[in-house]
Amino acid sequence: METEYETRPREAIARILRAEPRFFSAAELCARLDESGTPVSRATVYRTLERLAAKGEAALRLNDRGEATFMFCDSGHHHHAICRSCGRVEDVACGALDSFVDRLRSLHGFQLDDHSLEFHGKCRSCV
Amino acid sequence: METEYETRPREAIARILRAEPRFFSAAELCARLDESGTPVSRATVYRTLERLAAKGEAALRLNDRGEATFMFCDSGHHHHAICRSCGRVEDVACGALDSFVDRLRSLHGFQLDDHSLEFHGKCRSCV
DNA sequence: AAGGATTTTGAGACTCTGTCTCAAAATCAG
DNA sequence: CTGATTTTGAGACAGAGTCTCAAAATCCTT
Ligand SMILES: [Zn+2]
Ligand SMILES: [Zn+2]
Ligand SMILES: [Zn+2]
Ligand SMILES: [Zn+2]
Secondary structure, eight states, X not given: OOOOOOOHHXXXXXXXXXXXXXXXXXXXXXXXXXXXXXXXXXXXXXXXXXXXXXXXXXXXXXXXXXXXXXXXXXXXXXXEEEETTTOOEEEEEOOSOHHHHHHHHHHHOXXXXXXXEEEEEEOXXXX | OOOOOOOHHHHHHHHHHHHOSSOEEHHHHHHHXXXXXXXXXXXXXXXXXXXXXXXXXXXXXXXXXXXXXXXXXXXXXXXXXEETTTOOEEEEOOOOOXXXXXXXXXXXXXXXXXXXXXXXXXXXXGO
């Protein structure tokens, strides 16, 4: 068998991710965990995040420095609008990309099977 | 004054980038340069790519491992369709994102000022 | 509540990407 | 050719992420 254990490190990480709708880097999480009195090793932070992402419970995003960041997130297909100043993330339903798909197929013979779309700006409280 | 010199390393890098419409990582370029008999140090490869990107002559893209990759590219705003198997890139004009912009503003009070959009699939010769 | 099979963790070594330094080499104008 | 200026390369360095393996935690069974 392959049972899953509920452990203190995993709960501490989930608690931080649950608290804010924004992406956290592994380093950020380590710092937060240290502050909150339940330190967790880097290895475990990475393992836990990877596990959450694999289960579809967290979204993985590379920030502009190429660092992996994670956020709790619905599993269905959608996109994100990220606030430049506070990092807050709004989910955005996908749609209206059909024109791109059509154009690419007819113009270049390109067969699309995926896309990534992300918005940047200022959220209501940061404008 | 601040003159720009034409040097062998810069020309060798430009020659490789010009040859294929796809993104190259610094490591890839170093390997190619070694093979082609005009080795260039990593430092110089990075400096040259950074310089090209700053001048708007090359596009910077983080691949799925967070590594910086570069490609010669028009400077105006547009997007890319990238072939999963051969890496070939087709430029795609931007458009049809107005519905997203409207929805975000009215629904969340989010003030958009930028976006990134990328397509993945198989190009004509790889289907 | 104790024992034991199984899963998880942490410390630290390690790899890899990318940056920085500075003396040596290349470029170019005069 | 000479000399001022720019560029390069070797290697030290920093930071993200991976890996190992013994020790610790979890949970099931008795
Ligand atoms: Zn989301
Ligand atoms: Zn979508
Ligand atoms: Zn382009
Ligand atoms: Zn666009």
